[in-house]
Amino acid sequence: MSLKHALLGFINYGPMTGYELKKFFDTSVAHFWNAELSQIYPALKQLEGDSLVEMKVEVQEDRPNRKVYSITEPGRRELIAWLAKPAEREQVREPILIKVFFGSSLSKQDLISVLQNCADETRTAVTYLEHAHQFVDKFVEAIGLQQEALFWQLTIDCGLKVHRAELEWSEDAIQKVKAADDSIFENEQHGYDGVNDVRSAMEALDRVKSLMPGALAGADKYLPSAQGKPDQQARVPTRTRAAAR
Amino acid sequence: MSLKHALLGFINYGPMTGYELKKFFDTSVAHFWNAELSQIYPALKQLEGDSLVEMKVEVQEDRPNRKVYSITEPGRRELIAWLAKPAEREQVREPILIKVFFGSSLSKQDLISVLQNCADETRTAVTYLEHAHQFVDKFVEAIGLQQEALFWQLTIDCGLKVHRAELEWSEDAIQKVKAADDSIFENEQHGYDGVNDVRSAMEALDRVKSLMPGALAGADKYLPSAQGKPDQQARVPTRTRAAAR
DNA sequence: AGACTCATGTAATTCGTTACATGATTCC
DNA sequence: GGAATCATGTAACGAATTACATGAGTCT
Numbered sequence: 001m002s003l004k005h006a007l008l009g010f011i012n013y014g015p016m017t018g019y020e021l022k023k024f025f026d027t028s029v030a031h032f033w034n035a036e037l038s039q040i041y042p043a044l045k046q047l048e049g050d051s052l053v054e055m056k057v058e059v060q061e062d063r064p065n066r067k068v069y070s071i072t073e074p075g076r077r078e079l080i081a082w083l084a085k086p087a088e089r090e091q092v093r094e095p096i097l098i099k100v101f102f103g104s105s106l107s108k109q110d111l112i113s114v115l116q117n118c119a120d121e122t123r124t125a126v127t128y129l130e131h132a133h134q135f136v137d138k139f140v141e142a143i144g145l146q147q148e149a150l151f152w153q154l155t156i157d158c159g160l161k162v163h164r165a166e167l168e169w170s171e172d173a174i175q176k177v178k179a180a181d182d183s184i185f186e187n188e189q190h191g192y193d194g195v196n197d198v199r200s201a202m203e204a205l206d207r208v209k210s211l212m213p214g215a216l217a218g219a220d221k222y223l224p225s226a227q228g229k230p231d232q233q234a235r236v237p238t239r240t241r242a243a244a245r
Numbered sequence: 246m247s248l249k250h251a252l253l254g255f256i257n258y259g260p261m262t263g264y265e266l267k268k269f270f271d272t273s274v275a276h277f278w279n280a281e282l283s284q285i286y287p288a289l290k291q292l293e294g295d296s297l298v299e300m301k302v303e304v305q306e307d308r309p310n311r312k313v314y315s316i317t318e319p320g321r322r323e324l325i326a327w328l329a330k331p332a333e334r335e336q337v338r339e340p341i342l343i344k345v346f347f348g349s350s351l352s353k354q355d356l357i358s359v360l361q362n363c364a365d366e367t368r369t370a371v372t373y374l375e376h377a378h379q380f381v382d383k384f385v386e387a388i389g390l391q392q393e394a395l396f397w398q399l400t401i402d403c404g405l406k407v408h409r410a411e412l413e414w415s416e417d418a419i420q421k422v423k424a425a426d427d428s429i430f431e432n433e434q435h436g437y438d439g440v441n442d443v444r445s446a447m448e449a450l451d452r453v454k455s456l457m458p459g460a461l462a463g464a465d466k467y468l469p470s471a472q473g474k475p476d477q478q479a480r481v482p483t484r485t486r487a488a489a490r
Numbered sequence: 491a492g493a494c495t496c497a498t499g500t501a502a503t504t505c506g507t508t509a510c511a512t513g514a515t516t517c518c
Numbered sequence: 519g520g521a522a523t524c525a526t527g528t529a530a531c532g533a534a535t536t537a538c539a540t541g542a543g544t545c546t
Binding site: 002005006009012013014015016020023027028029031032033034079080083084085086087088089090091092093094095096097098099100101102103104105106110113114117118121131134135138139142143147148150151152154155157158159161162164165166168169172173176177180183184187197198200201202204205207208211212 | 247250251254257258259260261265268272273274276277278279324325328329330331332333334335336337338339340341342343344345346347348349350351355358359362363366376379380383384387388392393395396397399400402403404406407409410411413414417418421422425428429432442443445446447449450452453456457
Binding site for chain 3: 017018019037038041042060062063064065066067091
């Protein structure tokens, strides 16, 4: 679980409270990780239960008491062990791509609007990250932690490259959609009973798979969902489903 | 919720069962959406409850009965309305970037290994998507659905661009880490009580924010977590915390 | 007066994964 | 004989979001 380790990482900078952790999240790793206070507080309790952090109550008169968490030796060891392990890949989920995938059901104009909106939002993200770069420069100078700059900037570099690629794609996609023949849009969906069609599509799928042996072999490595499953052999079914028609 | 609409999208191609839907997911949108059968079956029930799809049991002797779902008119309307709406942005979560962000706690070699692993996995993903491109070409030809090719290929284009950008970044990052001074690694963390340090860092944060008015103004638009919240004014606190030391 | 800061949480709900359960048939 | 295909699910768990709750103090 990444959240707990991210918390450990921040607490390793110095003892702090849940409230402060939230602030650090929002101003430093917000572009690749978010955490709500309602998630941070229970997570801290669990870390404490596992003896990875220690808590001290700091009594305040004018304000609510603070619970200051500091890292323990086992906590530091756990953090470093986790950091050195290969990173898990999260399953990608892109609603925009679902919309594009089923784009033939939309009018050309509606699809372009959806893509335009995506491009605009991505552009905002890129602008944000460009500022973030300068922000980090000034911040590390202000607190004298120049040795952290490389690592922090690298995370921004990643976001910038990826978002610029996405922006490029969406602008490109708009051009391709504009250039496309009108006939492929607002696809009238056929009302037939479909059993034959879906089954024959499935057979075609199997046939193409067998024509491209190993073509999709990367899937089980690439997709987190298929990890560990053996490389299954694609083949044409012997009992042809056409007999059922 | 995207899953239900993705299911609607597939069922709109023609009536099919949950089991078949899973196959379509795995061979066509797996690179940007995954769904387990245990999630698909209840989702179909809900869609049926909302009258967006209809179910017919197809009795089979040699195999378990099939529940074939077909889309209804309200279902088609709901699908098209959803497709035309601007796409939600999912919160990005990148464990690899957490590791890089706290990279100063690792040895140079350990950080390079983590990045190397990331690069290798990303390369596999790129190769997979390159094959997927050809796969779609052959498949649309086999079933005579050339009019869908553009939309399907666009989703692969997006994955390719984004993953190539990520690959470029990770190779770049490896070079930068290799070139970095050894002294910035295996950062010995200070055991002091930290209250002053974290608080002064927080003050520095506020100061830099006020030096760059509007620099991080994009955050609330860019980050899904902060959407809708008003553009808050960054300012230097008047009651200086230094008094508390 | 109203909003925001500081500071803590709990509860409900959604979304998704993993594990468990069944059972005939068919492939190697 | 063992694995996989076909075909349906349920149950438990984990991660994350949203809503709710409290309450003094400070800023505009």
